[in-house]
Amino acid sequence: MSLRDFARAQQLAEIALLNQGVTFSVYADGRGKSLGQLADGKSRQLEKIFPFCLVPRLISAADWHHLERGLIQRVHALSLFVDDVYGEQRILAEGVIPRELVLGAAHYIPFLKGLKPPGGVRIHIAGVDLIRDPQGRFRVLEDNLRTPSGVSYVLENRLITKRVVPQLLDQSRVRRVDDYPNRLADTLRSVSPSFPGTTSAVLLTPGPYNSAYFEHSFLARSMGVELVQAADLFVDQDQVFVQTTRGPRRVHVIYRRTDEAFLDPEVFRPDSMLGVPGLMRAYAAGNVALANAPGNGVADDKAIYPFVPEMIRYYLAEEPILEQVPTYVCARDEDRRYVLDHLPELVVKAVDEAGGYGMLMGPESTAAERDEFRARIEQSPRRYIAQPRIELSAAPTWDPTGTEIMARRVDLRPYVLTGRDGPWVLPGGLTRVALRPGSYVVNSSQGGGSKDTWVLKDAPEPRP
Secondary structure (H helix, E strand, O other): OOHHHHHHHHHHHHHHHHHHOOEEEEOEOOOOOEOOEOOOOOEOOEEEEOOEEEEEEEEOHHHHHHHHHHHHHHHHHHHHHHHHHOOOOHHHHOOOOOHHHHHOOOOOOHHHOOOOOHHHOOOOEEEEEEEEOOOOOEEEEEEEOOOOOOHHHHHHHHHHHHHHOHHHHHHHOEOOOOOHHHHHHHHHHHOOOOOOOOOOEEEEOOOOOOOOHHHHHHHHHHHOOEEEOHHHEEEEOOEEEEOOOOOOEEEOEEEEOOOHHHOOOOOOOOOOOOOOOOHHHHHHOOOOEEEOOOOHHHOOOOOOHHHHHHHHHHHHOOOOOOEEOOOEEOOOHHHHHHHHHOHHHEEEEEOOOOOOOOEEEHHHOOHHHHHHHHHHHHHOHHHEEEEEOOOOOEEEEEOOOOOOEEEEEEEEEOEEEEEOOEEEEOOOOEEEEOOOOOOOOOOHHHOOEEEEEEEEOOOOOOOO
């Protein structure tokens, strides 16, 4: 394909995304500055088309097999950790992870201690962020165990690719991703407290003002379940019902995309207009399954991340298959001193922020920015970690301002579904790409885009 033909194909892909309304919302500009507030006090947001590059990212079958094993191992250990933290707390009693670090996490919820989730699963959907270092090794950068987003773009990117260059997919022996909605629906139904065949599942969204509302509606439609808001649900005698034109109908499984702080005003924020009063009572009674289970945030806290390899050794008696990035926890005196002395070399992250917000990119920072973060760290050391900046791998990417293909840095978010019968890893994932030359920032909220991720099938056996 010539560059002129490719430019035409890229343009067709962008028009298709525009026509299909594949969007996301941001609450800050590309430099992280807030867009302000509306007269009613709500944050001002800007709806954008998700930039897409038609040049795919390729992952070999051998690399994927390695990743798949590592992801299953990691999510299994994290799941056992969450179970333990809300159960016996053996790992804390034995001093493998500092007790104060875990119980001081913003997303640790004492209310959940002793509660078992219906179906026995807590991490139904995991999105694990990976980077590839200069030695070619995949490293875990972050675990997302609450409401990981982005999978709708994986599916939409593949649809667009199929439409624009269908022959390339067939020739390249690429594994399918379009089974994800069915797999997700099966995962949700597998943990239902109801009998098989009688389960009613819904997807709970905060509403159209949420940045991921496109994804919420896309997944509900793809799975064939209702998209509901809090006002559509109510709790009676510790059971959840949805209002329908035919009257109330019992709900057994909720794929909740509402942050748990707003999920139930009886337990969390009393001023929440996005929650369902009594929902946690129904959950505690075992009458409704919530995916992901509330309380998972204690395991994807960035200050807990450095201890995941120890979790794997402790719970599974195995060595970690996937490596991760060295991390300094500012709550520890020695780590904090090192971070404060080496701010220009490090990437500092707030443990309770996401989407590229609350970060200091030390090598690109100004003295004033470093001074600001120094003060923040000294005031609230538990809120910050720091990591060396790892050189991200790059992939060929269409330059939207020109007419050529250039190298741009990428990361990868694969998705792991876990139901009552065990885990399944989507053979693909969201490849995010830094569209600006020289940039390390791949977050869509900060100006990044995405690519289709092609996981290749094993080579066929040679004919005798």
